[in-house]
Amino acid sequence: EDDDDVDEEADEQPAGAAENPKREALELVMATMRNWARAVAEGRRSIGGRSGRVISLVGNRMPPAESLLDLGKQIALRARMRTLVQAPRSSVLGLPTLYARFRRQVTREGKHFRAGEEAGRFIDRNLISTGELDALLLVMLRNVRRLIAYADSRRIESTAQHDWLNTLRSRFLTQVFVDEATDLSAVQLACTIELADPALRSWFACGDLRQRITGYGIRDEAEIEWLNRVSETKIDVRSINIGYRQSEKLRELCDALALLLDGGDRQRTEASKGSEEANAWPLLEEGLSGQPLARWLAERIGEVEDAVGRLPSIAIFVDGDALIDPLVGCLQPLLAERNIPVAGCKEGKVVGDEREVRVFDVQHIKGLEFEAVFFVGADLLAERLPDLYRRFVYVGMTRAATYLGLTCEGALPAGLEPLRSHFRTNSWVK
Template sequence: MSKNGIQVLANEALEAFERVETLAHEQLENTSQRDLSSSLAVLQSLTGNAALHNLESITDRKARDLLALMRTPSIARVAVEDSDGQTDIYYISRTTSIAVPGIKLASYRSDLGRLASLDVGDEEEFEIGNRRVWLRVLERLELRPYKDQHAWDSTPSVWYRESEVPVTIQSLRTATGPAANDGGFMAFLASGEADRNVVEGLTHQIRTAMALRDQAVLDKFQDEIFRLPLARQLIILGPPGTGKTTTLIKRLGQKLALESTADGEGRGESFSGRWVMFTPSELLKHYLKEAFGREGIAAPDDRIKTWSKRRHELARQVFGILKTTSGGTLILKEERQHLPSAVAQDPRDWFDQFRAFHQQRVAEALRQGMTTLQEVSPAHADQVVQRLAKLLPALDGGQLLGVYSELHDLEDVLAPLLEESRKKTDLWIDGEAGALFRQNKSVFNELATFLDSLNQPDEEEDEESEFDDDGGEEAVQRQSGNAAHEAFQVYRRFLQSYARSRFKGRRPGKASRAARILEWLGDRLPGDERLKELGEEMTLQNALRRFRNAWKRYVLDVPVSYRAFRRQCLSQGSFEYQRPESSAHVDTTELDAILLMMLRSARELMLQRFVQRRFDEAKFADLQRVAGLLQQQVLVDEATDFSVLQLACMEALTDLKTRSFFACGDFNQRVTGYGLRSRDQLEWISAKLEACSINTVYRQSRKLNGFAFELLTLMGGDLSAQAQLPEHSNHEGVPPVLAEQLRGQDVPSWLSARIKEIERTVKDMPSIAVLVPSEDQVKPVAEALNRQLETISMRAVACVDGQVLGDEGDIRVFDLQHIKGLEFEAVFFVGVDALAETKPEIFDRFVYVGATRAATYLGMVCEGSLPERLLPLRKLFVAKWG
């Protein structure tokens, strides 16, 4: 390893940084894009976090790309040899490239960008211009550009050469050597630093900030994954620190860039909003946004979602499931659990039975309609009835979607029959209401007051009543906030339903809302014969409406079907349901199931030809609204913390053509009782969903990686996900420390002592997290630790609910549940024994998650003794690092 060779290499790379930055700056100044002013503002702070956030806020793609190139001119330098023996040098940029005279610069997202991830000695075919060429990698230099005081450096860089141990160059600037004409004195001073500047193997870079690790270049296996075609579905499984999330983010960036290129320069932005990433916590969402910023991806809040928030939006604003002042039928009770844990953990059989029940129910509604039409339809409708009857065999054969297609073609015939009957009943009801009003001008105000006094939900016990009106399509809804008008609508619906019931010889239940209204009306009710006349017409309408826009029921009737399904299960004792306080109440698992059923049903319909042919028509507005939700790319971080139903909902939000769904997770890190549990659940989510494992970790020291493996073995985890350190890693680290029998002020005192040990060991204070087992301990522990740290001018910050981020250099105190996906140089786990008592089923998983957040330093504190299940690990701990 020649010092002169490293010096030449360093000088060349630093000169390339300068030239790329200069040209990108010139192009940015010459641009006339609309975001120029905000872009230039960033130039004053290119090396700080402010630049990162400004970059995220810039919506113009060209300005954003040029700024990203100025901030990171290159992430790799690769020497290659072609099939003719000619050698060349390629510099690879993170996201975009420009033509730089004398430098071959390629974007990592391009086909040539694969060079940055190949091993030395690999030979592959690449597309250069319109040619396919074979290139063999001779050497590779991974770069981490950094500009300080107008001078470029790369800190650190890793140089890979064939048949050589890779070397880590801590600073390229230092490797260039001292300035000339210094009489040799500067060389004398720099000699010691130079000796430490180049180290054999892969050295560990101490983490001084709380953020997702920046992995500019993926390894060869990650690179293959992120370049897979858009129309694929994959879940990446692997231990913490393997770059799973980074792979997802880089994949998104590459696909957005390809879409933009395919659509022509300047027109690709229409695609950039058609993606969403789901994450389990708001805290992780913040750091994901920073990671997106490094990749030049604008990531507004509505693109990175927690499922709980997206579920509420879908259920309330899109599908109208949850009650509002103007609609909806159900109320979400997040603190309740109506289903037993076994169903929440694996709801597949329960959901499949619900799906079959719903399909049977909507099919039965059509059968009943056919029977009724044969009884009450007028003679001139006989031909229509005969055509409908021919559909029964297909209905009995389970060909529901085919029946919907046939019914759609019959709607023009059904509409006149329905309109003729409805005019009669509207005239009849308006006449009865008018007579009441003339007798008493306040009658509907009085009815409104009475309805308020009932304190009963406006729920129809008679399920057939849903076919008594046109669902808001043709009927004029006169609800305007006027109580009397709304009372009249109740009166109208009551007469329709009651008259139909009387015609069929039925009466409302004694305790029902309808019975109370009937009692209030008393002798103001029309005579029995008049009611039966109305009832016959309403029965005809009820039957006809079952066939008009019948496909809508396949989607919109799902909430009603679920309530009927749950009633049946409760009466039969199926699935060990806990009876809800109200029939309108649902828990989160139930709401997820309803949403999934509606999404999947809507997707099925959108694929039918009768829908596709006339999709733009107003009648398909409900499906158009669902189509507007579908995303070009759906990504999921920490997928194993989501339930099977939730992941299936996310998959159902993918574009119908691409169905692009990429997720990542680790079964060993699942810390929710309902999370994804095994690979066999993946096929139920989607038959196209594949699983891929990656095992090389870039976070932990050798000692902590060994500790994590012992813990994984002890908890009976998935050992196929055992973490492997990169070859030539020299991050040995230190053993974890353990303190037992610590209470009260002894805990912050012990933590302070260990933190001081870390500070004496490292040059800059690294990122440190203190994990506690419950939210109510976050503030007290932070306050007590603060008093201990005053003497070394450090600050502990209470990250309440995972929302408070603190400043760089702060020690963060978290409830354990908020730290999935994050990493720190040092992690202290307080109250391990308390966690074992409060969460005995999954406490070891929490310990695994907490332990794998740490890169080098791990400490555990017990108020009593180490939990019995962890006793075999005692031999791996030491008392202190000093």
């Protein structure tokens, strides 16, 4: 029960009380007397919860309120002193309880949370959403840093019942590195900053705003400014516009898609120094599925092998693990004619090697790179993820160094139609 008149003198039930009904009753009466004495000293005429029910049961056998006044003042003073002494620990380890109490209060007042039966059940069951959990963790981590940075932190530790602050201090990291940072929310990134040792605050992150493939990841540099304020630091932002290993036509295609993602003008991606580029046109093929799709892929893979003189690294991206095995089954007999093996890579596992064609779920392709990439079923992905599909396509395109093929079961999605002029159709063979 939500009992605001919790006996602060009896945080734990005494050993043996549960097995001894008389002792349990005595402890209950004593806790009630302490709570009643404090209520008298604070000018309250009644108390609720368990203590209130005991008072109702005892009735006129309760001692006169006047006789409890001095005792109540001492109890209230001690409670306030304990609150002060325990404030550092409560500001970290006690935050979940404080937040749960705050949430119940504002819900009763009709603030912050949407009214309704579903929200009520969520809060009554003491559940927490992922966004709330991230924010709660951030506040706890920030408070740990501030306590450690406090000039007299040793006195904080000496007043605590346990060496909890040292335990938390031992978990800090000398340096923190965050890859694919744009897939994390600003709150989550702030949490990673707070994991860095406060004496160094050494934190590095890298990512491409155009490659954000989560609905909650950071969207622009304004959120980095928010990180500066929340983390009480200054993040040094450096921009990189060199495309790693991509051919000129693929860089132009990716820049055009980046323009659709960001709007406005974008800096042109430059070639890396000393790169020797093949410059094949990206291919677009519409109305392909099933066996016709497998034949088209097998023919294009054969063209890549002939052009390079050997089988380079080749990947096929599909929307979901469930589509990997069917496509592998269709491709195997066709590629076997050229002695080219094909393997399915489920759950993001990079199995096999460059001497075979590998099929991946598009969800797990970040950090990979291949000489040739085939992105299958872009229109179906657009139907399933209308807000994010262009970002997945962008990530897929940037995995290819020289050869890129994009296929659709139907037509090219409307959101990609401005890119059509960057593609050729059917074949890399002149």
